[in-house]
Amino acid sequence: MVEADSKTKQLNLLKIAILLLISIVSIGSRLFSVIRFESIIHEFDPWFNYRTTKYLVKNGFYEFWNWFDPQSWYPLGRVVGGTLYPGIMVTSAVFYKVLDFLGLHVDIRDVCVFLAPFFSSLTAISAYLLTSEVKNSTAGLLAAAFMGIAPGYISRSVAGSYDNEGIAIFLLVFTFYLWLKSVRLGSMLYGCLTAIFYFYMVSAWGGYVFIINMIPLHVFALLLMGRFSNNLYVSYSTFYVIGTLASMQIPFVGFQPTFTSEHMASLGTFGLLQLFAFAYYLNSIVPKNSLKLIIRAGAVLITFVMGLVLVYLTITKKIAPWTGRFYSLWDTGYAKIHVPIIASVSEHQPTVWTSFFMDLNVLIWLFPVGIYFVYQELTDNQVFLIIYAIFGSYFAGVMVRLILTLTPIVCILAGIAVSELFDTYLDFSPNSKLAPQNPNKPKEKENIEVSIEKSTGTDVGNNKPNKRTTDKKSVTFEKSTESTKTKNIKQTGENKEKMFLSKFPKVVQLFVTGGIVALLTLFQIHSTWVTSNAYSSPSVILSSSDSSGNRVIIDDFREAYNWISQNTKEDAKIMSWWDYGYQLAGMANRTTFVDNNTWNNTHIATVGKILASDEPTAYKLVQDLDIDYILIMYGGILGYSGDDINKFLWMIRIGQGVYPESLKEDRFYNSQGQYSIGDTASKAMKDSIMHKMSYYGLKEVMGPQPMDRARRQQLPSEVTLDYFTEEYSSENWMVRIYKPKPIDILGRVPPK
């Protein structure tokens, strides 16, 4: 017994050490961008999160909650508190305050930058917890290791990508862990905890809808399989009531859980579960014959009433279950036809196989192996894994960005698969399945196995079928299935014992494990490579290499934003295309017209119209809208293809949707139908202020054969600008800032 105790302690210590190492690796592999560049917030949306976090830290929670931001969407403003998921901001503010209280004065920016890597280590640990909950701790450790380095998750959680997904995946996995634990134990406490973490998830990411559909689906599947139990009833009822009430506290969600189709599944399952519970209760007090009648009458009555209610609500338009919204859940092609602004975003495209391979590598085919092993012993919790696997893979197939929600289940099931292999092939003890064995003592082996499982000190017991019998009700067919199951297991067990007899060289065992370990090592190397090459670019700073191979840092964005914050009035209003709205507000701290929130299409279209109009029209609109500066991106000198001229067609298209009479896309193609920028460009193109502002004064600096390197075309020979003056162009001319000329003293237009 003493020996067993010390062994348990050793095992626990080892587990903690391994988890610690996994945490370190998962944080470490996300720091490429910090080491290469610096501790900086990436991309576009994170800049908004960063700005709001700063506001929260400075002004406190209530100010933040009621924040009306006049600096964005000028002159409309934006009610920030009611239109965001506050989870991530509150989290980092809490971290900041706690560190500050402890005497560690960390910059709020550093808290924001390192938040996602920190949470990714927590995700790895919760993947461990979840997997040990459904399988055992070996599989758990493997799953945690996969979770820590899978590029599918790293893509959204590198240092500096301060976005909702960074903490949301941790919450997703952890909520599922708590849910499974509460189903197994039938514990109200864990049900409450699930609800609380669900609330946290709702506050952090719109993807909470995934949870509120997965859990009811799990319950529903269990009911269909005849696995109703009091445990299930207690945990789901607790979770649903508390979770839904809590989620309605987030202003952005509000009353949605009561009427939108995304939440209907959870409500329906809740009702169904009550009926089931009631039927079981009746079963215990009413004689069998009359029970049949009651159940039949009840079923008819309830269907009738529900049908009436549904019809009534649909007619009065309280709920709209069969609209496009419902279809768009299943067919994302729907959104593509109907909402062009969604179609223009690349991460809403369906997924090609290369993306899966890049993000999951060998785990893709280990994932079904895990499903196979889960099917071997189908407990309540393992049903959940299967449902998650099916839906996760479907949604990842239709939309690239949803590989993110698939990644946890892939890691968990792959962990289970690899652990099964190691259980078989890494067991060198004389009692191992592969070792030569004495036919007289098959029993002993089982005992040892059980004792090993017990000694690991985790909750592995639940996958033993006999544990479930405690909460079993008088469902007849369930009993029979259960008994056949155990019989099957026993029979196969005996057969196996007989087969183990032959001798087995350890070399082969080592060969197999060595091969698989080599494959997994390659996966690790692949992940690091992908992280370093594909997912670690801040996109605020660019880097390229010159002809001699030295690294050149291109820092035009920050240079220009810094110029704005130093050289313009504090209340200056700066117009740019919506992509740069958050960055402008975050880095230059000036008023913007449109930003990445894209809530007001008309406003965006107006900006598109200004940029596509000729000078007099644009000047008038600029005066009307009280615009002080116009900022555009031009990548023709560097060969940077993500600039405004390449986005120009989208601006025209979006503008055309609102101003069809003044904007026509085909006017911007030249007579050959090409999108050209040089002398052959169409008149509308050459007249547009976007074209003029991009190429104004460019020819003088470009030398004898002026080329636009992003589009590989000749520059236009003459560009004039009468109504605007160039205020600033950054080092590589990437950011150009213009100012409308003031009307001169004689009121002349154009001003001379």
Add this chain to the structure above:
Amino acid sequence: MKAFASIFIIISILSFLVFSNPTDLVLKFKDLTNKNPYGIAKLKENNVKDMVFSKQKNYSVVLLFTSSGNEFGCNNCKDVEQKISRVSKNWIQTEKSTQIFFAKLEVTESPNAFISFGVKGIPEVYIIKPECTIFKASDECTSQISIKESFSSEYFISEISHFFPNETFGISEDINQPVSKISFLYGILFSFLLYCLYNSSNAQKYFRTISLSITILFVLLMCSGYMWNHIKNPTFISFNKETQEPSIFIPSSSSQLGIEVYLVFATYFISTIAFIFLVKAAPYYEDKDLKTLSIFVCMGVLLAMNSYIYSTYGIKSHYYPFRIILP
């Protein structure tokens, strides 16, 4: 006898009226149009001259020359037709729907019509005015609408509005119902069947095996990019123009051919099976040699499949540095 004669006379007068009246053509056209859910009448070479270039007609026709099959490798035919059909669907619901008709000709069904009209390439769209009677592309009475890379319904409307300045066109959004009602019904029946199977206890083992294999196949298919094929409907296999050799993997990591999905799927599936075999079956053979052999075979299969997938990924993205054995 008298009554018979009068009926005969009435019928003949009526038929004369009907056959000589251009509205007959309109009715016929309307009928053809209504056969298509999107309001594009499908014409053939035997009736196109009567319908579109008849002297008696008083309507204009928007005529699309296209090919919906894959024989001619027309990539944007379907796309163009779909964009136009959104406009035509809206148009047939308007009051003036008999003044302009939308029609299409399939190259496989009416090759001669394409030749005699002088179609240079597919897809092509022509507007044929009421006064036009000669079945030939000419500047006077037919006008072609240019089809460019980014053909959209809005663009199409703006183009045809030049020719019909008094009309207003709209776009019908058709909800892509992911499941048709019939397949939905089948689904319900099928799941009911499965449920019955599940409940009859002796079949439970089979049920489990079936559902396990369905799950594995589904999950793997999804993870091999099947949905991309389903939504984007790419070319299945492409041929090199000069050598006429088929290319199975196109070197681009943001798109794929139809066949790629199935190859990748097969690779993953074989790996999965080999791995399951390696754990569940191979160690339990009684014969020692057989056991060792099967384990080595499994490992060999795993190695082969993985080196294949790594090397194909190398084709798709050039910068990828890792390979197992295969270049």
